Amino acid sequence: VNFGALEYCTVKLNYNLITVIMSGLTLVLVHSLIKLRPNTALPPALLLVSMAQNEYESFQVVVEGTGSISNVTVDFPCGSALVHRIGTINITVQSDCDGDTGLWPDPLIPLVDPFVGEHRGDLPITLNAGRQVFWVDLFVSPGHTVAQGACTAMVSVDHGGAAGSPVLTAELPVHVLNISLPSTSSRYATTFGFRALNAWDNSGAATDAERVASTQEYVDLGLMHRLTFNGFLAASATALAAEPPDWTTVDAAWRPYITGGVDTPFGLKGARVTSVDLPPQHYQERSPPSNSTIDTLWHATGCAAQTPAWGYAYWGGQEDCGAADMFSYCQHLAEGKHDAWSRTCGSFANATRECQLQPQSACPPGNTRPNNTRAYAFWRSAYEHAKGQGWDALLFDYTCDEPGAFEERIAACKARGTDLHLAVPELRSLITIAREDADAAGMTPAIDVFVPIINYIDNDPKVCTSYPKWATNNTRPVYDPLLSAGKDLWWYQSCMSEGCAHVKPPAGAGCPTNPSPCYTGTWPSYMIDAAAPFNRVMSWVSYAYDVRGELYWGVNALDTNATNAWSDQWNAGGNGDGSLTYTGLPSIIGGKSVIPIASQRLKHARDGLEDLEYMYLAEAKVGRPAVLEVVRGVVQSTHAWSHDPDVYFVARTAIAKLAGG
Numbered sequence: 001v002n003f004g005a006l007e008y009c010t011v012k013l014n015y016n017l018i019t020v021i022m023s024g025l026t027l028v029l030v031h032s033l034i035k036l037r038p039n040t041a042l043p044p045a046l047l048l049v050s051m052a053q054n055e056y057e058s059f060q061v062v063v064e065g066t067g068s069i070s071n072v073t074v075d076f077p078c079g080s081a082l083v084h085r086i087g088t089i090n091i092t093v094q095s096d097c098d099g100d101t102g103l104w105p106d107p108l109i110p111l112v113d114p115f116v117g118e119h120r121g122d123l124p125i126t127l128n129a130g131r132q133v134f135w136v137d138l139f140v141s142p143g144h145t146v147a148q149g150a151c152t153a154m155v156s157v158d159h160g161g162a163a164g165s166p167v168l169t170a171e172l173p174v175h176v177l178n179i180s181l182p183s184t185s186s187r188y189a190t191t192f193g194f195r196a197l198n199a200w201d202n203s204g205a206a207t208d209a210e211r212v213a214s215t216q217e218y219v220d221l222g223l224m225h226r227l228t229f230n231g232f233l234a235a236s237a238t239a240l241a242a243e244p245p246d247w248t249t250v251d252a253a254w255r256p257y258i259t260g261g262v263d264t265p266f267g268l269k270g271a272r273v274t275s276v277d278l279p280p281q282h283y284q285e286r287s288p289p290s291n292s293t294i295d296t297l298w299h300a301t302g303c304a305a306q307t308p309a310w311g312y313a314y315w316g317g318q319e320d321c322g323a324a325d326m327f328s329y330c331q332h333l334a335e336g337k338h339d340a341w342s343r344t345c346g347s348f349a350n351a352t353r354e355c356q357l358q359p360q361s362a363c364p365p366g367n368t369r370p371n372n373t374r375a376y377a378f379w380r381s382a383y384e385h386a387k388g389q390g391w392d393a394l395l396f397d398y399t400c401d402e403p404g405a406f407e408e409r410i411a412a413c414k415a416r417g418t419d420l421h422l423a424v425p426e427l428r429s430l431i432t433i434a435r436e437d438a439d440a441a442g443m444t445p446a447i448d449v450f451v452p453i454i455n456y457i458d459n460d461p462k463v464c465t466s467y468p469k470w471a472t473n474n475t476r477p478v479y480d481p482l483l484s485a486g487k488d489l490w491w492y493q494s495c496m497s498e499g500c501a502h503v504k505p506p507a508g509a510g511c512p513t514n515p516s517p518c519y520t521g522t523w524p525s526y527m528i529d530a531a532a533p534f535n536r537v538m539s540w541v542s543y544a545y546d547v548r549g550e551l552y553w554g555v556n557a558l559d560t561n562a563t564n565a566w567s568d569q570w571n572a573g574g575n576g577d578g579s580l581t582y583t584g585l586p587s588i589i590g591g592k593s594v595i596p597i598a599s600q601r602l603k604h605a606r607d608g609l610e611d612l613e614y615m616y617l618a619e620a621k622v623g624r625p626a627v628l629e630v631v632r633g634v635v636q637s638t639h640a641w642s643h644d645p646d647v648y649f650v651a652r653t654a655i656a657k658l659a660g661g
Contacts, residue, residue, distance in 0.1 A: 033645035078151035099529030114265035118591035177661030189549035282374035417446025490549030501573035535604035554578030618658035
């Protein structure tokens with residue numbers, strides 16, 4: 001493999017798999033950058049693992065044949081090991097033409113969980129001419145010296161469970177490099193959206209203390225994968241809603257994660273989040289109208305009945321005091337439909353003629369003009385506190401998400417960004433938008449952190465024909481003046497990687513006869529039924545384009561029904577969109593308590609982030625051009641990159657050598 005001026009050779013050995021066979025079961029160790037489906041042909045057996053200090057490195061233990069498995073353990077004297085049983089998800093509709101239907105590996109159930117130490121994994125199990133795969137994470141602490149860099153991980157598969165039962169064993173040599181990765185990236189920020197309500201509902205967390213504890217487990221899981229699961233401050237909602245906010249309570253829960261560094265349940269010590277999403281408080285508050293005002297509007301619709309008791313608060317919070325909505329409700333009430341009415345009128349400004357019974361002036365001015373006095377005070381308090389604690393550079397307001405070309409959303413985005421900067425000029429606003437769209441909307445001054453979609457940074461018009469003309473070829477340089485002015489550039493992937501859809505196709509719907517090249521082997525993807533390199537490559541592309549952070553919209557978005565999430569992960573056109581974790585329900589994984597569970601995709605994302613830290617270490621030694629030569633052997637553009645696992649392993653070895661490993 002030629003990486004610019006550097007040449008490295010990789011030999012694909014043609015040999016029979018190195019296996020351990022006993023009593024009808026076969027044990028094979030294979031690398032991590034492959035998703036082993038029930039009928040996937042095994043790659044050559046893994047002969048060696050290379051890893052830095054303070055790094056996670058994984059491999060897979062494949063057990064095939066007929067017999068029972070009562071336990072799998074890994075003895076790793078140079079560090080620690082965590083063993084997971086790999087579960088499967090039945091995919092009934094493929095994400096795109098890179099995917100496929102059938103069983104795919106994804107949920108990783110720890111045999112002994114790192115959070116509370118309970119036994120999980122539903123062992124023992126019995127195979128009948130079948131296959132069970134286990135995922136092993138190794139970790140070497142920083143500063144751990146190994147003679148000549150060599151160490152051995154001993155894998156043992158208990159074949160019966162009783163004393164004297166046969167045990168299958170295999171040894172895996174581990175080469176520990178003379179470099180150490182940081183526990184927290186100093187250059188690359190992440191914000192992966194955490195839906196706190198989903199976690200609390202599934203764990204039964206009701207009190208503030210329970211909600212903080214539940215949220216901390218998710219944040220810990222994120223840190224163990226070098227990601228910031230943002231939205232965690234929602235667990236301190238009571239303290240944040242106080243006036244002034246109760247920062248002492250907030251600090252007790254989150255200061256170690258933000259500034260002090262926490263020791264994760266497995267692996268990293270002193271890890272910290274790389275960004276802090278400040279939840280909104282009091283923004284766009286409106287003074288509620290009096291009950292008599294609501295009554296006046298209600299009767300003006302022609303309804304003789306008494307205003308519903310719930311209507312005062314419900315309609316009082318609407319911009320037009322509910323005038324249009326009342327008419328629709330009253331009409332359906334008269335027709336005997338009671339509360340099951342459809343809101344046919346919509347917003348007052350766009351109401352149909354028959355809904356325009358009430359002049360907007362009937363609504364008190366205080367209800368149409370929001371009062372942001374308390375929002376300003378909250379923003380100031382948050383920024384001043386963060387600055388005093390030394391984490392103001394991490395703080396941001398998620399001002400707006402994908403305004404697109406909608407005038408109302410653009411106006412709302414600009415208004416909030418402007419309000420934020422009027423209150424605290426230094427508090428960063430984040431908007432998911434490309435610079436070209438921001439400039440056209442006059443929104444650029446309101447944005448501190450630009451987060452364009454990866455598809456619009458560099459597109460070949462022959463690949464994706466429907467994209468904006470300005471998204472043709474590499475648009476990354478247009479952000480350089482903004483970076484020079486102190487702004488920041490992150491990016492994100494979305495359902496556009498596989499083709500967005502809001503209605504799930506019928507089961508078994510296959511790839512079109514003439515599939516679009518836009519969704520075939522192109523964009524990085526976190527989908528379950530995408531090959532492993534799709535899940536790992538995002539960080540490589542980030543280095544190639546010098547992008548400084550990544551946003552992803554959800555890690556547990558599908559856990560509104562935690563049981564269903566274990567059987568159906570389709571969302572927005574793909575399998576696993578917005579869902580990189582599972583709720584570890586005892587009824588599914590064993591044990592007594594609810595814990596968050598990682599997906600195999602989360603491991604691939606973590607490995608990509610660790611690859612990125614190799615690049616940063618190497619850049620500090622030899623400069624960016626030399627590292628970029630190697631990276632370009634893997635990544636040619638945002639939509640053209642290697643799908644071959646061997647290429648990643650060889651390039652990673654080359655970068656480690658540049659870094660001094």
